[in-house]
Amino acid sequence: MLTRQRKSEILAQLQRDGQVISKELSETFGVSEDTIRRDLRELSSEGLLQRVHGGALPASPAVADFAHRQSIESVTKRAIAGVAAKMVTHGQVVILDGGTTAVEMARQLPKELVTTVVTHSPSIAVELVGHPKIEVILIGGKLFKHSIVTVGAAAIEALSHIRADVYFMGVTGVHASAGLSTGDLEEAYMKRALAAHAAETVVLASSDKLNAASQYMIGDLTLASTIIVEKSTDVSLTNPLAAAGVTIISA
Structure with a gap:
């Protein structure tokens, strides 16, 4: 052959x-x-x-930079973001990751919502300017231009006094045995640190990220308590995740 x-x-x-x-x-x-x-x-x-x-x-196909991903209109992205936005309740402290789905989630948060959003994404912070009752804590650090988020020691240090109720995480790979992964080492460290400062982690994942892996591991699958997927996702992709004890929500 x-x-x-x-x-x-x-x-x-x-x-x-x-x-x-x-x-x-x-x-x-x-x-x-x-x-x-x-x-x-x-x-x-x-x-x-x-x-x-x-x-x-x-391999995860979710490797395009933020600008390219933002230009792609996606019904799936809006649906996942909408379900995630409805999970946020008054008075919570919420960590919101970077990424286009997270930006869409911020956009869909109710204008009357009274909560605190902690984020290392300038894009998220700008999106929430129009939400008068949401307090925004923007974590500083070195700007990772590919995803427009801050990373590095300064960003991780800024988390030291924060204890959030929930962290909404974006990933490029979700796999039952390989865990949660992303395409940049510093992003992986940052996401792991964000998860460590929240009572629970909810992963936002379109079907192209399921049963896929990227170069840098964020953590085991069980780092997430919940994964939100698109409604049309084949059960062959979600059953191994549910078997590991993760709650699957279809959007």
């Missing part, structure tokens, strides 16, 4: 099964594990999969 054909078969199996194991691939194709590892490296460099110990997982 040609290398090109073998790679095509690997991707087909990955799409079908949600993961591939190097040892099993080696036996299936009758080649060495070194050959399989080379195939996986090359496919990973093309962004077609995410290598993990012993094999590979589907």
